[in-house]
Amino acid sequence: MAAEFPFSRLTSNQLTYSERDEGYRLLHARPEPSRRHDSGLCLVWRYDDVRELLEAAAPEISNAQSLRPLVGFGRIAVNPRAVGHFCRHLLPPPAKATADLTDDVLHRRVWACMAGPSGYFTVHADTRSERADALAEHFRQSLPVPGEVTEPLDVTAVSITYAARIIGETVGLPQRDWPAVAEWSGAQSGLLGRRMRGRELADAVGALGRLFTVSGLAVAHSRQHGTGFPGHLRAAGIPPRVAVSAVANSLAAGVHTVSGSIQQGMQRLLGDPDRKWWKLLGEPAGAARVAAKVLQLDPGLVGWKRNIVRPIVLRSGTRLPKGPVLVMFGAANRDPRAFADPLAMDSAGKVPLTFGFGRHTCPGKQLAQLAVEVFLRELHSRAPHAQLVDPARSPRSRPADLLFSGADIVIR
Numbered sequence: 107m108a109a110e111f112p113f114s115r116l117t118s119n120q121l122t123y124s125e126r127d128e129g130y131r132l133l134h135a136r137p138e139p140s141r142r143h144d145s146g147l148c149l150v151w152r153y154d155d156v157r158e159l160l161e162a163a164a165p166e167i168s169n170a171q172s173l174r175p176l177v178g179f180g181r182i183a184v185n186p187r188a189v190g191h192f193c194r195h196l197l198p199p200p201a202k203a204t205a206d207l208t209d210d211v212l213h214r215r216v217w218a219c220m221a222g223p224s225g226y227f228t229v230h231a232d233t234r235s236e237r238a239d240a241l242a243e244h245f246r247q248s249l250p251v252p253g254e255v256t257e258p259l260d261v262t263a264v265s266i267t268y269a270a271r272i273i274g275e276t277v278g279l280p281q282r283d284w285p286a287v288a289e290w291s292g293a294q295s296g297l298l299g300r301r302m303r304g305r306e307l308a309d310a311v312g313a314l315g316r317l318f319t320v321s322g323l324a325v326a327h328s329r330q331h332g333t334g335f336p337g338h339l340r341a342a343g344i345p346p347r348v349a350v351s352a353v354a355n356s357l358a359a360g361v362h363t364v365s366g367s368i369q370q371g372m373q374r375l376l377g378d379p380d381r382k383w384w385k386l387l388g389e390p391a392g393a394a395r396v397a398a399k400v401l402q403l404d405p406g407l408v409g410w411k412r413n414i415v416r417p418i419v420l421r422s423g424t425r426l427p428k429g430p431v432l433v434m435f436g437a438a439n440r441d442p443r444a445f446a447d448p449l450a451m452d453s454a455g456k457v458p459l460t461f462g463f464g465r466h467t468c469p470g471k472q473l474a475q476l477a478v479e480v481f482l483r484e485l486h487s488r489a490p491h492a493q494l495v496d497p498a499r500s501p502r503s504r505p506a507d508l509l510f511s512g513a514d515i516v517i518r
């Protein structure tokens with residue numbers, strides 16, 4: 107009997123780190139390079155194929171559907187509560203500004219506002235240590251009693267608060283809105299990677315709507331006060347509707363990607379009986395190495411969507427039919443064709459694809475790397491002897507999610 111296809115029943119979000127390691131190993135041992143998933147997406151996992159799809163340089167590969175809800179707009183249209191939220195917050199429909207924008211000229215202008223030399227999210231070498239200090243302060247403020255590691259500590263909750271504070275501040279939302287950023291951005295993440303229905307779907311559309319509403323207020327406010335990321339977009343001449351979407355997309359993009367990486371990283375660091383990588387966090391430059399490895403092996407975002415508009419043969423020879431594809435970079439980052447020994451620290455290999463490749467590469471990459479590094483270092487310095495408390499919830503009780511991945515981590 108043929109071996110069961112890994113990830114057909116459970117997603118990365120529902121597995122322990124060792125189950126993920128085994129699942130990805132089995133995936134790369136398979137003879138075929140792609141597989142149709144029952145979500146309707148075609149799964150692709152080999153490094154070279156994933157990179158070519160992310161790059162989307164060929165006319166057959168499109169990014170236009172990248173932010174489309176997994177259940178499609180049809181399911182939303184027949185859900186009266188979702189329609190109500192949609193009409194209240196999302197009409198006229200938001201402009202495309204980032205991941206799904208196909209106007210390359212406009213996209214380059216928006217992207218330059220976020221990344222590159224004058225990008226708002228860029229972490230410059232000369233101010234890196236001040237940025238790290240500011241992130242450490244966000245860590246302290248995210249603890250249940252600011253500055254103190256209480257026991258037991260819900261690392262999952264702390265990591266979400268931490269990421270929401272960082273992204274809320276970076277994107278320029280008033281502090282009173284930061285706590286809600288986690289919920290709103292969770293809604294966008296859930297809509298992309300989960301098959302939601304009923305009330306859950308309606309609530310997610312409502313939360314996504316509020317994300318756009320507060321982003322609209324932030325852009326309107328910047329017209330008078332000209333500050334922060336919205337002011338930066340305005341100064342660059344980005345049309346207001348596009349600026350609103352750039353703000354909303356950034357708010358949505360940063361929270362569960364950063365916090366999910368921290369959660370899954372902690373699962374591995376403390377789950378390893380030898381705790382070798384956890385101990386490394388106490389060494390100079392150790393946290394940067396560990397964060398880089400966590401982001402290669404256990405990123406909070408494991409896949410992304412592309413659409414094949416006409417059947418294509420990729421450079422490797424992989425044939426893909428017309429239709430949506432799930433580009434599994436969490437898998438590609440462990441492809442033995444690209445990484446000699448992916449599970450080893452400092453092993454040789456190609457550039458991990460965690461942050462994409464090509465013109466849509468993540469503009470928050472440097473900030474995300476630093477945020478994961480600072481969180482792990484700060485937690486280790488306060489709780490070097492931390493132990494995982496047996497989770498009350500098994501990873502199986504987490505929802506199936508094709509894109510986003512995290513873990514329920516409690517320590518004492």
Ligand code: HEM
Pocket residue numbers: 160169172203204205206217220227273276355356357359360361363364367401405406407410459460461462463465466467468469470471473474
């Ligand atoms: C571990 C954390 C993160 C991961 C794994 C991640 C991953 C990615 C990936 C794979 C893409 C490429 C999408 C594509 O090719 O279409 C992307 C795009 C994007 N990311 Fe991130 N990201 C992270 C954190 C952040 C943060 C902190 C921010 C904001 C401060 C951010 C903002 C964005 C935006 C706005 C885009 C769209 C870029 C464009 O298409 O122009 N991300 N991210």
